[in-house]
Amino acid sequence: MDATILNLLRDPAGVPFYPVVFQGLYVLTWALHIAFVLLALGSMGLSIYGSTQQKSDSNWKLLTPHLIQTGKLSISILIVLGVAPLLFTQVIYDPNWYTTNALSGIWIFIFIYALIVGYLMYYWYYYANKAGRASNTLIGTISFAILVFCGVLMHNFAVESIQPDKWLAWYAPNGVVDTSGLNFHYDLIRLAFMVSLVIPVLGIFLQNYSDFLSTRKDFTSKYIEFTKKLGTKTAVGGLLVSAVLFILWMLQENMLLSVISLATIAGVVVLLLMAKMNKNSYITTVVLVVVALLISGVREIIRYNLMADHGYNIYTYTMNIDWPSTIMFLLTFLFLGVTGVAFILRMAWKVGKNEGTVFDGQNDKLTRVLGTATLWILVAWMGIYFAWGMFTLFKNTLV
């Protein structure tokens, strides 16, 4: 597929802002999305093991339902966070995304319904475990397998999208058009690396969990120590496996000595040391976020370079700047995004620390201020929305 065709597949409406901004937002939101994908799969996978141990081991009896709850929340969050990179990739890499979707149309459909079945089964697993049913491990395992399968399908879409030289051969092998949408392709090393990240993310989460509960008197020091050790062991082992696979992936892409690849390796080494020492897991998590951003950046550089080799450059996308909608997003992101999420996280932190008593948000100045500010931001937002809408309508229909 040459540059002329790739550029022709771009949307003729152009993009409403600088492409680099969409690229940056893609890298950022993909990193956030994948963090919760990894946490969901990790906590779910370990909970399945826990479900086989919880009858005879008091530590696992406590940890397993917490892991299931973590998985449940993480799936919801990964879905909502996943919407953003899906949106931004369609803006600047629309030729890639839309071709892939058509080539693998049936898998796209299967992906959606597999995700629904997998997540609904996860709730079933949650309730079965809560009720102490013997079938819980089996239900959890099937749900886990379905959700892993969804991850593999997403991998397929990503891998197909960066091989424009093969699109026509996949669509019309030997000149015979195949509209079945059954194309399925994978890159084993890249997939193995992505899946391996489940282990260190889970390990660092367990360290966070242990640190968070260590201030609560209703959890024994024995339990705190158990989760701490488990976290450290998992994080260190997982980081070593991921590091090896990352190097293999970079060798395959011929990028091992690139700046971003070296920076990622350095980040992993720092993470490894921090996880091993486990002095402050919250700081380790900050470094983990940086490494996740670097990995997201590596993916994007691979795609950008591959497409540039085909003569496709996202920075030359036609621009029709649309200031009103751009400003709306930026202000909403800044005001509602920051204040609103901070309001809920503040409550979650306080409730989690409160050892079963009711948290009085009215006596906590920060919660009170954030809650009131969120409410007024939303009221103001609605007011502006209707005023803007009425003005536009009057302008276009009455004047």
Added chain:
Amino acid sequence: MDMLGLFPVFYFPEFGTAWLMGITGTIHVLFSHTSVGAAILFAFLAHKAYKEDRADLYVYMKKYGMFLLIFSYVLGSITGPGIWYTATAASPRGISALIHNFVWVWATEWVFFVYEVIGVFALVYFIGKIDRKTHLKLTYTFALASVGTLALIIGIISFMMWPGADAYFTTGSASDAFFGVNTFPHMFLRIGFMIMMSAVIGIFIASAMKKENPPLAQELTKKMGVVAIFGGFMTLFFFMWYINTLPESSHVLLSRLLPGIIMSRLILTGVFTAYFALAIFKPTWIHKSLAASMIVVILVAGLWPGEKLRESLRKPFVAGQYIYSNQIIGRDVPGKGIKSEVEVVAKNGLLKVSPFVPESLRVITPENKLQAGELLAKMACSNCHSLDKNGKYRPLSKLFPMNDKGALVSYMKDVIGTGSVPYMPKIVLPDDEYDAIATWLVEKNK
């Protein structure tokens, strides 16, 4: 040679690809509407519980919230992006037009969506764990954020029908595209439906609480009945306004379909008015199985035909009255520098201007005519029509059962090719391509 940015075709046998999108869309509408309606209902209940110091209402909210988490937020949040995925496979340039006009609107909706999804967990799990005033504040913000998601998506789906004024075509502005004459009636129509749906689910939850707390179940069933009547009335009222803000092309099809629509809506209104009256006056008669059945009735008899109708009414376009359902740009949009592609296709033919057509099919020969005809039918017709002989979704073979190739070519050339059917795209092709499609269809009909 002029080429166009046409993508490969994905075709789902028997049903056609649009059907996949339709089913995902209908499921999404049911659950997303329920969740927004429930957010408004929660604000009302939380307000009442706080002011009247009603601890029992929190128990109800928790049960309702768990139901919402499992169904609305699992099914709603997956089928939301699911529509993107399936629409992309079925109609890539249609979804691309929406993305490239409204990316920031969608990104803004995403911010609301993040708040909503984290918020619903907080709303449900923090009951009894935070003070009631803070919880009340949370429910208010949750309700506003949920309505915000509707406020943002409504302009996009209204634009799918039409921009609502000519301004968009000259300015290319997202605001002009978003706030058309159709936007607000559409918004309030859906708010009415959301309120009704939240009450329909509310009746189901109340009926499930009959054993553990009969007086509360009765009180809530009655209240939900009143809320549902209010929502239903709002839906009907704004539906009438909405119908009057549709584009000219829709009215042609609507005039044919309206008698049937009115009859089916009257029956539905009668059935649901009776159901809601039962909830208000005889709440104990509402059994869980009846309440669950009524949810299914709404999905099958209300939403599915409603969404199918909306999809039909925007034909021949899929977005903004410039992208035809067969992915070809049907008119100029000077504000965005977009040019109509109908003329390029007419001059060169679809096979020559589509990048994904293999070289062996670019020139029609007696040997490849059937294969070329099938591919052309997939490219030009399969977005709306099933191509299989006994296909389920507007099958071509049933619409054109004849074996007279000449008659088929004449119809395509003189009717479709001139744009004489208002709800069909104007498909102008060179003679050999019309001939190939007709040859393939005649062969299919044998």
